[in-house]
Amino acid sequence: MFRDIRCAVVGSINMDLILNTDRLPAEGESLPGNSYGYACGGKGANQATGLARLGAQTAMIGMVGDDANGHKLIENLKNNGIDTSNVSLQGSQSGLATILLEKGGKNRIIVFEGANAEIDPDIAADCITDDLDLLLVQFETREEVVTKTVNRAIEKGITTVVDCGPAKSFPLEKIQGITIISPNESETKELTGIYPEDEKSMLTASQILLERSSAKYVVLKLGDRGCSVYDGKDITLCPPYPADVVDTTAAGDSFTAAMALEFKRSGDIYSACDMGNKAGSIAVSRMGADASMPTAKEILNISR
Ligand code: RIB
Secondary structure, eight states: OOTTOEEEEEOOOEEEEEEEESSOOOTTOOOOOOEEEEEEEOHHHHHHHHHHHTTOEEEEEEEEESSHHHHHHHHHHHHTTOEEEEEEEEESSOEEEEEEEETTSOEEEEEEOGGGGGOOHHHHHHTOOTTOSEEEEOSSSOHHHHHHHHHHHHHTTOEEEEEOOSOOOOOGGGGTTOSEEEOOHHHHHHHHSOOOOSHHHHHHHHHHHHHHHOOSEEEEEOGGGOEEEEOSSOEEEEOOOOOOOSOOTTHHHHHHHHHHHHHHHHOOHHHHHHHHHHHHHHHHTSSSSGGGOOOHHHHHTOOO
16 A cells, blocks of 8 residues: 555654553652563654554664664664664664653653764755655754755655654744644644644644644644644644553654655545544554554554
8 A cells, every 4th residue: 555655764763661650750759660661662763663564665764872772773673674774873872762651551751862863964864865755754853954854855845744743842944845744732832832722722823833834734643632634724623543542652653654654645634644543543552662553454444
């Protein structure tokens, strides 16, 4: 279904340390953990895995440290069928995310960016080649890495999807002309000052995002409320699929990968968002970050 689509992801590659707990601690509180484990993650790597699991030709552009985690992270990308020839193994330390995971699936994440902060923006931009169909970026690398790679892709007419995670202020005016901009609720609040709690606030926030980035579409990820699409005229709500939530980590990454790929295939933003919602509902029902990304077959089996 997606095998002819050539994708690149510019972004972070992290080792995730996941600590399971009954509930998240309050300030100054120390709580017992139930168990812990390591898993491969990073917003960029998760999205690359999401694309590859759906069957697309996927290349990752990023950096890990020349340490034990760095070697494992590259191996994991390769095992998922991802081209790692533009992942350099020369950062000081690999990125590390500490994820506190509460029963019921909510989390709090602290990220040590490590090698992700050492990606050279010009080298990354030179990896954006004419043969690409789709570029995905997030905000877990340095600002210039995002602006230079996105602008190179725009120059080349490549469909460009910007996932605004993690929440931070970002000069969207420097990536004018992207195809889709897609923040979640807290990222929307950070970028626009507006929390998308109802249709009116979704519309106002989307208008601001579209104006600042000149994106063709604004897709707000709304967690268990699904997502909204703004096309410059109307706001449309796309309902979620039911899920038994165990871990929300990387749910947004799986949504972005599936939504972007289906948009590239069909050109239909509404069927793209429906596919994103399906992918997200599968991802939250599984533990882990990149490990929770669904295949195309799993997505096609989902119904309400
Ligand atoms: O989006 C989830 C990801 O955010 C985790 O895998 C973690 O590495 C952090 O970057």
